[in-house]
Amino acid sequence: MGSSTFALVLALALVACVTPVERKCQLSGLWKNEQDSLMEISAVRDDGVFQGKYLTQVTLAGVCARASPLTGAQQQPGEGGWPTFAFTVRWDKFSNATAAFAGQCFVDTGGKETLTTVWLLREAVGSLEEDWKATRVGRNVFTRKRTPKGKILPSLSPSCEDAASPAP
Numbered sequence: 036m037g038s039s040t041f042a043l044v045l046a047l048a049l050v051a052c053v054t055p056v057e058r059k060c061q062l063s064g065l066w067k068n069e070q071d072s073l074m075e076i077s078a079v080r081d082d083g084v085f086q087g088k089y090l091t092q093v094t095l096a097g098v099c100a101r102a103s104p105l106t107g108a109q110q111q112p113g114e115g116g117w118p119t120f121a122f123t124v125r126w127d128k129f130s131n132a133t134a135a136f137a138g139q140c141f142v143d144t145g146g147k148e149t150l151t152t153v154w155l156l157r158e159a160v161g162s163l164e165e166d167w168k169a170t171r172v173g174r175n176v177f178t179r180k181r182t183p184k185g186k187i188l189p190s191l192s193p194s195c196e197d198a199a200s201p202a203p
Contacts, residue, residue, distance in 0.1 A: 060140035066177040
């Protein structure tokens with residue numbers, strides 16, 4: 036009986052060693068896309084709602100961008116799936132546009148977290164005749180940016196006041 040107990044314990048230990056660690060995708064934190072835009076998502080509440088800030092590196096008018104508020108929700112995944120989510124960004128003080136993103140979070144076997152998204156950007160136009168050119172569609176892939184704890188994005192935002200003042 037002693038050797039069978041030992042064999043059982045050894046088998047369980049081996050299974051524990053080769054079983055992959057559970058990989059979960061957490062939306063909260065700092066993310067960077069391929070255009071170097073940054074997104075910081077606060078903790079996701081139990082009901083899936085989250086808030087954060089988005090600092091774009093791409094603007095319609097080439098003006099100084101500011102960190103802008105984002106609001107979204109995460110759908111909990113089914114068995115074996117990865118979470119889907121959606122959020123909107125209200126561009127703050129530098130653009131008359133709004134963006135809506137929808138995507139999914141993935142973690143590869145090496146633990147790298149990736150958010151794949153598609154977006155719609157709606158720019159205000161002056162008339163119904165211009166409506167055809169008001170909406171743009173695109174895709175972004177975000178990867179986690181490792182940083183110290185705490186709110187990071189405000190410290191990374193450019194000083195638009197400095198950019199607007201004439202050079203000495």
